[in-house]
Amino acid sequence: MTIDDEPELVHEAAELVRPYVITNGRDLVDDSRFSLLTLVTVAQEPPRTQPLDPEKQRVLELCAGGFLSIAEIAGHTGLPVGVVRILVSDLTEEGHLYARAPIPSAQLVDRQILEEVLNGLQARFG
Amino acid sequence: MGSRLALDDGVYLRNSVQTAAKILVVGHFAVGKTTFIGTMSEIPPLRTEEVMTQASAGIDDLRGAPGKTTTTVAMDFGRLTLSEKLVLYLFGTPGQQRFVQVWEDMTRGALGALVLVDPQRLEESFPVMDLVEHYGIPYAIAVNRFDGTPEHSFDEIREALDLLPETPVVNCDARDERSSADSLITLVRYLQSRLN
Numbered sequence: 001m002t003i004d005d006e007p008e009l010v011h012e013a014a015e016l017v018r019p020y021v022i023t024n025g026r027d028l029v030d031d032s033r034f035s036l037l038t039l040v041t042v043a044q045e046p047p048r049t050q051p052l053d054p055e056k057q058r059v060l061e062l063c064a065g066g067f068l069s070i071a072e073i074a075g076h077t078g079l080p081v082g083v084v085r086i087l088v089s090d091l092t093e094e095g096h097l098y099a100r101a102p103i104p105s106a107q108l109v110d111r112q113i114l115e116e117v118l119n120g121l122q123a124r125f126g
Numbered sequence: 127m128g129s130r131l132a133l134d135d136g137v138y139l140r141n142s143v144q145t146a147a148k149i150l151v152v153g154h155f156a157v158g159k160t161t162f163i164g165t166m167s168e169i170p171p172l173r174t175e176e177v178m179t180q181a182s183a184g185i186d187d188l189r190g191a192p193g194k195t196t197t198t199v200a201m202d203f204g205r206l207t208l209s210e211k212l213v214l215y216l217f218g219t220p221g222q223q224r225f226v227q228v229w230e231d232m233t234r235g236a237l238g239a240l241v242l243v244d245p246q247r248l249e250e251s252f253p254v255m256d257l258v259e260h261y262g263i264p265y266a267i268a269v270n271r272f273d274g275t276p277e278h279s280f281d282e283i284r285e286a287l288d289l290l291p292e293t294p295v296v297n298c299d300a301r302d303e304r305s306s307a308d309s310l311i312t313l314v315r316y317l318q319s320r321l322n
C-alpha cells in the first residue's frame with residue numbers, strides 16, 4: 001500500500017455515502033406518483049425562497065426548461081433514480097415543481113395507448 | 127440564467143404531452159440493446175444508475191456492512207414523442223438474474239418487451255426469457271443477426287427458445303432505423319391482438 005492509494009479509498013467511501021446524505025437518510029420513495037415516467041416541470045407560481053440543498057437546486061434548474069421524466073432527470077444529473085424520486089417528491093411538496101403522474105395502467109387505457117403508439121410509429125417511420 | 131444545466135430545447139418534452147408509455151428492450155450481454163435504443167431515440171440516449179441495497183446472499187460481503195451489499199445497475203433509455211400527447215420511452219434492461227429488483231421496477235407499467243436475441247448465442251437468452259415470463263410481460267423476439275452469421279431459421283429459434291406459436295419473431299438490425307422501427311411495430315401489433 002502506498003500513499004497514492006488513499007484518495008481512491010476516500011473517494012469510494014464518499015460515493016457510497018452520498019445518496020444517503022442527500023436524502024437525509026430517508027427511505028427511498030416507493031410511490032407510483034413518482035415513478036420513472038412521472039413528468040415534471042417547474043411550478044407556475046413557485047415559492048419565493050429557493051431550496052438550500054444544492055442537489056435540489058440542480059434539479060430545479062434542469063426542470064426550468066420544460067417537462068422531463070424522472071428517468072431523464074436522473075440521466076442528466078447523474079443522480080440515482082431513487083434519490084431523484086425523493087428530491088422531486090420533496091420539491092413538489094414544497095411547491096417548486098409540478099408533477100404529472102403517468103396514467104395508471106388499465107386494459108382500457110392500454111388499448112388506447114397501444115393504438116396511439118402504433119399510429120405514432122407508423123406516422124414517423126412508415 | 128447562465129445555468130450550467132440549461133439544456134437545449136430539444137431535450138425537453140412538449141408541454142402538451144400527457145401520457146408516458148414504456149416498452150422494454152431486453153436481452154443478454156452485448157446483444158444490441160444500447161444500439162437499438164440509440165437508433166430509435168430522438169434524444170441522445172441517457173443512462174440511469176440504480177443503487178440497490180440487498181440482503182447479502184452469502185459470504186462475499188467484506189465491506190463491514192453485515193447482511194447488506196450494494197450493487198449499481200445501469201440502464202440505458204431513449205425517448206420517442208409519438209403524438210402531441212404521447213411519449214414512448216424505451217428502456218434497455220439487462221438480462222442477468224441478479225437484477226430482479228430492477229426488473230420489478232422496470233416491468234411495472236410496461237406495455238411489453240422486445241427481446242433481442244443473437245442466433246449464434248441462443249442459450250444466453252434463456253435467463254432473459256425466464257425473467258420476461260416470470261413477470262408476465264408480453265414480448266416479441268427480434269433476431270439481431272450480426273454480420274456474417276449463418277442463417278438460422280425462425281423454426282430453429284422458436285424451438286430453441288420454446289416459444290408459443292403466436293409469439294412474433296422478426297429479423298432486426300439494431301443499427302438500422304427502418305428495421306428497428308419495424309420490430310417495434312410488430313411488437314405493438316401483437317400487444318393489440320392480445321387484447322382482442
Ligand SMILES: Nc1nc2c(ncn2[C@@H]2O[C@H](COP(=O)(O)OP(=O)(O)OP(=O)(O)O)[C@@H](O)[C@H]2O)c(=O)[nH]1
Binds near residue numbers: 154158161270
Ligand atoms: N453487425 C451488427 N453489430 C451490431 C448490431 N447491433 C449491435 N451491434 C454491435 O454489437 C456490440 C454490442 O452492442 P450493444 O448495443 O452495446 O449491446 P448491449 O446489449 O447494449 O450490451 P450490454 O449493455 O453490454 O449488455 C456493439 O459493438 C454494436 O456496435 C447489429 O445489428 N449488427
Ligand SMILES: [Mg+2]
Binds near residue numbers: 159160161202218
Ligand atoms: Mg448496453
